[in-house]
Amino acid sequence: MVQLDASLTLAEFIRVVRNHERVVLALAAQERLAKGRAYVERLLERGDVVYGVTTGFGKFANVRIPLEKARELQRNLLLSHAIGVGEPFPTEVVRGMLLLRAQSLALGYSGVRPVVVERLVDFLNHNIHPVVPSQGSVGASGDLAPLAHMALPLIGEGEVEYQGRVRPAREVLREVGLEPLVLEAKEGLALINGTQAMTSLLALLVWDAEVLLKTADVAAAMSVEALKGSHKPFDPAVPRLRPHLGARAVAENLRKLLADSEIERSHANCSKVQDAYSLRAVPQVHGASRDAMRHVREVVERELVSVTDNPLVLWDEGRVISAGNFHGQPLALAADYAGIALAELANISERRVEQMLNPALSGLPAFLAEQGGLHSGLMISQYTAASLVSENKVLAHPASVDSIPTSANQEDHVSMGTHACRKAHQIYENTLWVLAIELASAAQALDFHKPLRPGKGVAAVYRRIREEVPHLDRDRYLRPELERLRQMIRAGEIIAVAESAVGALA
Known part of the structure; x- marks a missing residue:
């Protein structure tokens, strides 16, 4: 109760x-x-x-x-x-x-x-x-x-x-x-x-985004293993020297998820000097989105205990004040920030998908297809991810920079905060799909590294994905499988599996 x-x-x-x-x-x-x-x-x-x-x-x-x-x-x-x-x-x-x-x-x-x-x-x-x-x-x-x-x-x-x-x-x-x-x-x-419509929208988004942020770290860890990426960028010394809280949390998560990796040991002495930014800079990019969403949560938590009425009836002081607590600008700015933060998770995720599907970058079969040419593999999943990412870029344009006077110019500046919240929700939905595509791609790529075993957190998630999405040995109808992965992300199931293997993620 x-x-x-x-x-x-x-x-x-x-x-x-x-x-x-x-x-x-x-x-x-x-x-x-x-x-x-x-x-x-x-x-x-x-x-x-x-x-x-x-x-x-x-x-x-x-x-x-x-x-x-x-x-x-x-x-x-x-x-x-x-x-x-x-x-x-x-x-x-x-x-x-x-x-x-x-x-x-x-x-x-x-x-x-x-x-x-x-x-x-x-x-x-x-x-x-x-x-x-x-x-x-x-x-x-x-x-x-x-x-x-x-x-x-x-x-x-x-x-x-x-x-x-x-x-x-x-x-x-x-x-x-x-x-x-x-x-x-x-x-x-x-x-x-x-402000209760925009606050309700934003509160739901903040809650769901916390699962999304952790899942993005899991997807990135799987892609690092799939691409035989270096684990060194996630060393504690890196965020210690640039102490943003989000970057520190993401680096910690990746270390946990990648621990005890046979794949990493297999390429310890390779000639590659540095990985692409979409792998190497995961703590900095994901971490910035985490820091943004932390701010958004603080705004929401203040709004949950706010009086947003006008006029304010200060009965205990014997006063009535006409003011502007109804104005949605604090939420509008926060919702725009949230949309941008979540759009960036999709942006970098799509780049990791491209890294895995492009044989010139991955060293893996083109589009992770067996018998490429006869089969297209995951080729079009990257098209879909690219489409969603580009749509997010349009949606991420701030609503809060707009204002149209209302009520015969009596209300001459408005926040468009509800627009911002509705757009941020669409960005969230699109990002769920992009992460589902990355998880499916990474699982397929990891199949080509067998019998080498990935880090223990990655391995646990890989096994769970394979219970829902079998190895793609020939072309088949993939949308229902991606929808199932999307549902698993939304429900926090991917996180639960990872945490059962490595302990709580930050």
Whole structure:
């Protein structure tokens, strides 16, 4: 069970979003919410002018709204702003949005009643998932359109996915015994003014990328053995003299994976002086991506415990502040950085594939084919990898450098953070494929070195791959095998096999 209070860890986020762990609202959070709401009620009684409470929104901020229209104002806000388009977000992204909005509100500085947060929690615990289109956010005033679609079902409007079917929200609420909420002053605005779509996307990416980074090290180690590369570039002295944390971790992983290699001993006295950068500089390249993703994780972890509402209701200080915590720029920059970091893993992986498939570089049969000419071997897998890498280069163009004014220039700088997060996810998916191609290529190349045995970590992974992907002795339909490898990478199975042989990887 995950308790919403003053903090939320990334691991807790994943447990709720993917494992459907039950959520409860802590008593301390309920008390904060009640105090915040009481302060808003006092403001209303005094007739204070407060943005989004007694005024319109955006360019209409100077339009006063009478108190008797407060409920209608909040309802209208959700209805008018729910105009996203495109394919719906996956269920796990929507669950993340529900959880993160509940957590942000539970901190108590948004002025909503406890029942609003409790209803978000109800949706999570009943597995009621609003249908949220993936396009339409510019990333400031937060994720307005996506969050409006997320919030609509709370008031009985819009559609939800429930038990595998998309149905009208009001119908599902009636079925599970929940009444549609009637939103009070400030509550509609508090539900949609925030960064929860982009944060959900980026949090999921950060979690998955940690498996991807380790798998890239395993793939590189296999390619080093397949190409009879030197192990010396991974000596501890190298990162000691240039002490980047990521490079040090990658070098350590490669030493573990390559330990006790008969292949290395077989070419100890060869005439080759240096390997290509895609082998020799693995710690520096993979390590830089690790350092980038470490920064991205820090940004996400801060956002998990942030109030991203406007205005901020500082009930404990007797103040209301209109500010910009909804702005997605911190996440937009981090998501762009993540996309670039993951794209580089694919870039260097594809170069190692080329090293193995090109007989002029590898000393192995062309395209690792037996009876080359009659059979093409893995020739076209490199084409696919090259295509994905080039697509990643387009996707890695920063979204955060763009901005288009909205709301009649009242909101004159926006982050495009949700675009950045969506692009980074596509880069991640493409990189999974490229690494699967590298693993398949390396396993095939290692077959040509038998009976020499690779390092013990590489050997363990090789054996597991061969349980799914047999040696390619003649051309066959390979896509299902690559898909299986891709699934194994995503699930962390490649890492688990490697760690069972060599211990925990950094």
